[in-house]
Amino acid sequence: MAKILCIDDELDVLESCSTILKSKGHIIKCAGNGTDGYKEALNFKPDLIILDVMMDSHTDGFHAAYQFRNNEKLKNIPILMLTSINQISKLKFNKEKDGQFLPVDEFMEKPIVPQKLLAEVDRLLGLKEENINREGVKNVY
Amino acid sequence: MRERVFNLLVIDDENGIRAGITRVLENHRIKFIDFDTILSFKIYSAASLGDSEKIILQENFSFYIIDYLLPDGNGIQFLNLLNERVNNTYLAIMISAHGELPLVVNAAKCGAFDFIVKPFGPNEIRSAVYKAAEYFLLLERNKEFEADKKRIRYEFISILAHELKSPINAIESYLNIMEGHLQGELINNYQRPIVRSKTRIQEMRKLINDLLDLTKIESNCRERNIEEINLCEVMHNCLESYQPLAKQKNIRINYQIDEKLLINANRSEIEMLVNNLISNAVKYNKDNGTVDFTASIQGKKLNIIIVDSGIGIAKDEKNKLFLEFSRIKNENTKNISGSGLGLSIVKKIVDQYHGSIEVESEVDRGTKFFISLTIV
Ligand SMILES: Nc1ncnc2c1ncn2[C@@H]1O[C@H](COP(=O)(O)OP(=O)(O)OP(=O)(O)O)[C@@H](O)[C@H]1O
Ligand SMILES: [Mg+2]
Numbered sequence: 361m362a363k364i365l366c367i368d369d370e371l372d373v374l375e376s377c378s379t380i381l382k383s384k385g386h387i388i389k390c391a392g393n394g395t396d397g398y399k400e401a402l403n404f405k406p407d408l409i410i411l412d413v414m415m416d417s418h419t420d421g422f423h424a425a426y427q428f429r430n431n432e433k434l435k436n437i438p439i440l441m442l443t444s445i446n447q448i449s450k451l452k453f454n455k456e457k458d459g460q461f462l463p464v465d466e467f468m469e470k471p472i473v474p475q476k477l478l479a480e481v482d483r484l485l486g487l488k489e490e491n492i493n494r495e496g497v498k499n500v501y
Numbered sequence: 502m503r504e505r506v507f508n509l510l511v512i513d514d515e516n517g518i519r520a521g522i523t524r525v526l527e528n529h530r531i532k533f534i535d536f537d538t539i540l541s542f543k544i545y546s547a548a549s550l551g552d553s554e555k556i557i558l559q560e561n562f563s564f565y566i567i568d569y570l571l572p573d574g575n576g577i578q579f580l581n582l583l584n585e586r587v588n589n590t591y592l593a594i595m596i597s598a599h600g601e602l603p604l605v606v607n608a609a610k611c612g613a614f615d616f617i618v619k620p621f622g623p624n625e626i627r628s629a630v631y632k633a634a635e636y637f638l639l640l641e642r643n644k645e646f647e648a649d650k651k652r653i654r655y656e657f658i659s660i661l662a663h664e665l666k667s668p669i670n671a672i673e674s675y676l677n678i679m680e681g682h683l684q685g686e687l688i689n690n691y692q693r694p695i696v697r698s699k700t701r702i703q704e705m706r707k708l709i710n711d712l713l714d715l716t717k718i719e720s721n722c723r724e725r726n727i728e729e730i731n732l733c734e735v736m737h738n739c740l741e742s743y744q745p746l747a748k749q750k751n752i753r754i755n756y757q758i759d760e761k762l763l764i765n766a767n768r769s770e771i772e773m774l775v776n777n778l779i780s781n782a783v784k785y786n787k788d789n790g791t792v793d794f795t796a797s798i799q800g801k802k803l804n805i806i807i808v809d810s811g812i813g814i815a816k817d818e819k820n821k822l823f824l825e826f827s828r829i830k831n832e833n834t835k836n837i838s839g840s841g842l843g844l845s846i847v848k849k850i851v852d853q854y855h856g857s858i859e860v861e862s863e864v865d866r867g868t869k870f871f872i873s874l875t876i877v
Contacts, residue, residue, distance in 0.1 A: 471673035471674040
């Protein structure tokens with residue numbers, strides 16, 4: 361059983377994640393945007409963060425990821441990033457050129473498949489601190 | 502003004518003509534105010550088909566001046582060569598002797614842009630080159646327009662794809678939960694996923710209908726039937742659709758329209774316009790709020806004012822209102838659904854009637870839309 365924070369601007373994604381994760385006894389908190397998510401994380405001290413790319417507000421999801429990594433208390437929490445097919449490539453985020461790589465530990469495409477989500481969550485919860493992708497690693501995606 | 506230098510190739514076996522054309526165009530500058538461009542040429546020359554074949558492999562040319570009769574072939578052969586080998590935009594001017602009309606017609610078919618008939622002087626050269634240069638810039642501009650159109654279309658479709666994918670993903674996620682029996686064996690446990698899925702489907706249907714409305718207005722092929730419409734009647738029908746939602750929030754919709762107010766317009770357009778504005782005025786209103794709708798005729802103008810006592814719109818969000826798929830996201834709007842097309846539809850209709858639309862708003866106090874349509 362773990363504490364998991366879900367951040368997405370879409371109600372249905374939050375509800376689906378909650379339902380799936382609660383069925384395994386996890387404790388879930390939700391936030392509707394990056395700013396609220398960051399605040400919630402400081403209070404809730406989650407063991408894992410599930411973060412949406414959040415296309416609607418452009419780079420909100422990316423921004424949140426960097427914010428977590430820059431906070432001493434939060435930087436070692438594994439992050440699972442939710443995306444929709446073809447989404448990353450469309451954003452004006454040039455991974456190659458800027459040498460910036462997303463500091464997240466795994467990507468997962470929607471729709472959410474319970475078994476996959478649960479397996480990924482288990483794997484990420486077991487991740488050792490030294491294996492957390494704090495800097496952003498080249499071939500993560 | 503932008504200074505631009507274009508490569509121009511003169512192909513003629515007569516030394517004198519090559520030198521003459523070069524002298525005339527070498528320091529010639531043409532000013533095109535409409536294109537904000539000062540244009541000049543870098544001149545190359547060739548004495549035969551063989552020579553020119555070599556040069557076009559090394560340089561890109563925008564303009565050619567070609568003598569029809571060459572020692573090792575003719576101008577049409579050269580045009581065919583260009584057709585085959587060259588990808589950039591170019592214009593060719595052909596020099597021909599008097600009375601070669603059939604040849605000239607043929608050259609036009611092969612892509613010659615213009616002709617100069619021998620004997621000619623500097624003025625003939627300059628005016629032919631002027632015409633070609635102007636046309637060249639026009640072609641370039643059209644290409645840019647086309648590229649812009651493609652880009653806008655691409656962006657539209659990308660956003661649309663995203664808008665369609667979200668509900669499908671949401672519904673599929675819920676179905677996965679049900680399929681996996683994650684909330685137990687009883688169907689009653691799944692009310693929430695079912696209700697949410699149905700909501701998402703309804704929203705998607707609304708999006709599709711909005712899209713159809715949007716393209717209906719944009720396409721000119723549909724017959725646009727203009728008839729006499731009673732605005733009161735339109736309002737009545739509209740109220741029937743939005744009264745239930747208004748009742749839920751205890752919102753009063755008042756309207757002031759002369760019962761005899763008749764306008765000449767397209768019925769479905771006016772319905773869409775009124776529906777979208779009333780829909781917003783109700784959706785973005787507060788409990789116990791009001792909506793006031795007034796319409797009046799002033800000369801050839803139909804003026805409509807819609808005032809609501811709702812959540813209002815912040816100043817810096819105003820310019821986004823009429824963009825396709827644009828919705829304002831904040832605490833007040835997060836539970837209100839919509840496709841973000843309503844006001845783009847309204848704007849398109851207003852444009853059809855050479856009208857105007859203006860917004861005044863105060864956050865937390867309410868919003869006023871002023872619409873003026875030209876009704877002939
Ligand atoms: N009367 C209003 N008061 C406050 N905000 C408004 C009002 N009308 C429109 N808006 C804001 O402008 C945005 C765009 O409106 P628009 O009608 O184009 O889209 P929508 O209502 O979100 O979706 P749709 O009408 O396609 O269902 C809305 O999302 C809302 O935030
Ligand atoms: Mg609307």
